[in-house]
Amino acid sequence: MSILDTLLKNHPTSILDSYRFRGDQTAVIAPASLMPVVDSLASQDFHFLVDVTAVDWFGKTEHQTRFEVVYHWLNLGSQERLRVKVRLQENEYLPSLAIRFKTADWYEREVYDMFGIHFEGHPNLTRLLTWSDFPGHPLRKDFPLDGGDPFCMSDSTSPFTH
Amino acid sequence: MDSIAITKTQLDGDRMIINMGPSHPVTHGTLRIVLELQGEIITHATPEIGYLHRGVEKLGENLSYQQFIPLTDRLNYTSSMMNNVGYTMAVEKMLGISIPRRAEQIRILVSELARIADHIICLGINAVDIGAFTAFLYLFRQRETVYDLFEMAAGQRLHTSFTRVGGLFRDLPPEFIPLCEQFLKDAPKAIDELEKLLTKNPIWHDRTKGVGALSVEEAINWGYSGPCLRACGLAHDLRVKQPYLGYDQYEFDIPVGTSGDVFDRYLVRVEEMRQSLRIIRQVIKTLESGPIIIDDYKIALPPKEKVYTRMESLIHHFKLIMHGMEMPVGEVYSSTEAANGELGFYIVSDGGKNPYRIRVRPPCLPIFSSFETKVKGRLIADAVAELGSMNVIAGELDR
Numbered sequence: 354m355s356i357l358d359t360l361l362k363n364h365p366t367s368i369l370d371s372y373r374f375r376g377d378q379t380a381v382i383a384p385a386s387l388m389p390v391v392d393s394l395a396s397q398d399f400h401f402l403v404d405v406t407a408v409d410w411f412g413k414t415e416h417q418t419r420f421e422v423v424y425h426w427l428n429l430g431s432q433e434r435l436r437v438k439v440r441l442q443e444n445e446y447l448p449s450l451a452i453r454f455k456t457a458d459w460y461e462r463e464v465y466d467m468f469g470i471h472f473e474g475h476p477n478l479t480r481l482l483t484w485s486d487f488p489g490h491p492l493r494k495d496f497p498l499d500g501g502d503p504f505c506m507s508d509s510t511s512p513f514t515h
Numbered sequence: 516m517d518s519i520a521i522t523k524t525q526l527d528g529d530r531m532i533i534n535m536g537p538s539h540p541v542t543h544g545t546l547r548i549v550l551e552l553q554g555e556i557i558t559h560a561t562p563e564i565g566y567l568h569r570g571v572e573k574l575g576e577n578l579s580y581q582q583f584i585p586l587t588d589r590l591n592y593t594s595s596m597m598n599n600v601g602y603t604m605a606v607e608k609m610l611g612i613s614i615p616r617r618a619e620q621i622r623i624l625v626s627e628l629a630r631i632a633d634h635i636i637c638l639g640i641n642a643v644d645i646g647a648f649t650a651f652l653y654l655f656r657q658r659e660t661v662y663d664l665f666e667m668a669a670g671q672r673l674h675t676s677f678t679r680v681g682g683l684f685r686d687l688p689p690e691f692i693p694l695c696e697q698f699l700k701d702a703p704k705a706i707d708e709l710e711k712l713l714t715k716n717p718i719w720h721d722r723t724k725g726v727g728a729l730s731v732e733e734a735i736n737w738g739y740s741g742p743c744l745r746a747c748g749l750a751h752d753l754r755v756k757q758p759y760l761g762y763d764q765y766e767f768d769i770p771v772g773t774s775g776d777v778f779d780r781y782l783v784r785v786e787e788m789r790q791s792l793r794i795i796r797q798v799i800k801t802l803e804s805g806p807i808i809i810d811d812y813k814i815a816l817p818p819k820e821k822v823y824t825r826m827e828s829l830i831h832h833f834k835l836i837m838h839g840m841e842m843p844v845g846e847v848y849s850s851t852e853a854a855n856g857e858l859g860f861y862i863v864s865d866g867g868k869n870p871y872r873i874r875v876r877p878p879c880l881p882i883f884s885s886f887e888t889k890v891k892g893r894l895i896a897d898a899v900a901e902l903g904s905m906n907v908i909a910g911e912l913d914r
Contacts, residue, residue, distance in 0.1 A: 374845040375608050401735050403850075404876040408863055423861065425848055425876075429735065429749070432756050436848060456738025459884040467572075482565035482913055491573055498577055 356397055356428070356435050363393055369440065379436045381421075384447050387439055391450065394426055399435065401427040402450065405460035407468045411494035419443045420470055424450075441470065449475035467492035529553065533895070537566050543640065544909025548886070548898070555894050560887045567913040575873035579839045580606050580680060583873065588674035590858075590875060591911040593636045594629035596665065597853045599678040604759065605849035605860035606680045609842065610814060617805045618682040619760045624695075624798045625668060625677060626760075626851075627791040631702065632661040633854030633906075634742075634784045641781070641903030642713065645722045645896075650712045657705045660698045667691045680840070681815040682808030692799060699796055706788055713781070723777035727889050727901045734775060738881030741856025743905065746783045747775030753852035765797045777904040814840055839868030855879050855906050877911040 357371055357378040367386030372379050382390055403425040410416035418440040426435045439447060449472035450457040461472045462481040469490035472478060480487060489496050536547040545566035551559035571590070575583045587598040600622045607614060635658045639651035662672040667688050669675040677684055713719045729739075734747040744751055752769045754762040770786035772779025808815045812831035821828035844866045850859040856878030863872040882905050890898040 375611060375847050377847055379846070400732075402738060403857065404848075404859055404861065404874070406861060406874045406876075408872045413865075423874075425859070425861070429751060434848070436846075454738070455736050455888075456881040456884065459880060463880075480565075482568040484565070491570060496573075498573065 356394070356399070356433055359397060360390065360393060360435075364390060377434065377436060379438060381438045381440060384439055384441055384445055387437075388448055390437060391453070394435070394437075395453075397428070398430050399426040399428045401429050402454040402456050402460075403427050403434075405450075405457055405464060407464045407470055407492075409468060409492065409494045420468060422447055422464065422470060446471045446473045448473050449478075451475050466490065469493065530558070535898070537563075540644070543903075543907055544912070546907065546909050546912065548902075550895060550898065552895060555896075557890050557893055557895060557898060560890050560898065562883065562886050564883070564909070565913050567909040569914070571914040572873055572875065575870055577869060579868050580842070580870065581839075583870070584678065585674065585676045587875075588676055589910050590877065590914065591633070591853065591855065591879075591908045592673060593908060594633035594854045595673060595675045596625040596629035596669075596677055597633075597851065598858065599675060600626050600760075601849070601851040601853060601858045602860050603678040603680050604851060605847060605862050608847045608849045609845065609862055609864060610680070610840065611843070612681060612809060612811070612814065614682050614809055615806045616761070617686075617803050618807045620798050620802055621668075621683055621687060621807065622678065623760050623762065623765075624795055624802075625665070625675075627794045627798075628661050628664060628695075628698075630791045630854045631788050632658050634788050635661075637854075637904070637906040638709070638781060638784055641777075641900070641906075642719075644899050644903045645719070647713060647716070647719060650709050653705055653708050653712070657698070657702050660694070660701070664691060664694055664698065667694070679808060679815060681811065682806070686807045692802075695795065695799060699792060699799075702792055703789065706785060710785060714785075720778065722896070722900055723781060723904075725774070726777045726893070726897045727775070727780075727904065729775040729885075729889070731775075737885040739856070739885075740881075741852065741854070741878055742780055742783045742787060743775070743856065743882050745769060746772035746779040748773050753850060753857060757850075759851060762794075764801075765794050767791075767793050777900045780904045842866055842868075850876070853878055855908070855911075856882065875911075875914055877914065879905065879907045879912050883907045883912060 355378060357380060360380055361368055361371060367382050367390060368380050369383060370381040406423050408421045408423060410419055420441040422439045422441055424437040441447060449461055451461060459481060461475055462478060464470050465478050466480040466482055467490055531552045533550040533552060535550055537545045547563040549561040550557055571586050574586060584599060584602060587602040588595040590598045635654045639654045642650040665675055666672045668691060669677040729747050731747045731749045734744050748771055750769045750771050755769055767790040770783045772783050816835055817828040817831050822832045842864045844864055846863040848859055848861045850857050858878055859876030861874040862870050865871040890901055
């Protein structure tokens, strides 16, 4: 039984959508069900959090929520992979996984830096790649490719406010 | 800001703040570590990264799939071949195509050469950082040969851009195989010499043993992959566990360590170089003849002579350059075993000419994120050894 089927069986209501494409399994969930799903994955030997990233669907009307935070998990025993996507509105928070997966610490900082998505309970949610007073979040789709001005010093997109 | 807090502690008695980097010989690129010292003991180490952040992922969203290939060269620039291979494999997975066997074999061949070059840099420079200069010189002669081979194959030594979606940019020239065979004869000798210099060297043992030791569970929790994870004792290698490009047809072993310290990582990398040579030997022996790029002009450019002589090929060429490939809507994550660990590409396509989102999962970012916990309470000299053996490449770390 694949992990996607197991999740669908154990969390029938929290999985909003699920699909397989080119051998990749994807489960889409709401922010509130992230922790239960992570618990469930841990009990199925998914201990390796490979990657955390996000996608900005700004201006795409077919998507009701602006962001998707994407987690990639790997089961080191069966070598099965699973992608968990969490749909998120612009001002929604997501619980941080940094306590359980140390690797999530920097990944979440990077997502915060690049997309302005907040992770609740993160020990040190500061920018990772850009400097602390950098205006805006570069990987948002409304951030201009050239950064607005040569030194990215002016407000090119409205920064996320608490 | 952090820097203000640092000046406060600077005034505080015998504590000392040392800036390692942004430009320091051991940082291998541009990264900064603020070390807080009590005597020679590190009490805090705050890594500051992003000095080499070029916005590769943002640029990728505005380039076509083929145009992104040169940017992958600049991720881990010590083994750019493997980044080329990893990226084009992700696009091929998205398209759902398979490439000709010869192209696969040549990809394996250059990937393993790149792995050797990468390990040479990592080991050689790690040794230089610790104070053993000779090993570096012995190995760099071999690295020179690898780069000569890359120059023959791709026309470039460092920024190779050798792969194309659906295959390769061009076939290997006839003089490639003889030089590669010569390399196969010389490289084991150089690796033996390296081992003679270091493996039983008591100074090397003192500097590396026990430094940065880590359990397997901890390493997985930190997101370790590649030689650093294998040095902890877990035989996880994507070439074997999730075979791609037909790696399963070749015989090779996965070396593992026991404690995960700098010494074990050194041993794992040395043995991996030997195993890579073993793979290269088998690839050369079984190298098939045939095309090196897929015969589908909606994905790969038609050959130049056809473009100039046939109307249909000219149209294909024009369409491919101007409008790009016909991409399916969807998302894929494709990962390969790069020299440093799992190199992943996550591509989201909305069917357009450019990827909607392209994400590079750099192998050294999770490894480097554990730096502070690993050097805390240790000597400043251990930080140098640890940083070198983590093989942090700033181009890939910051993207």
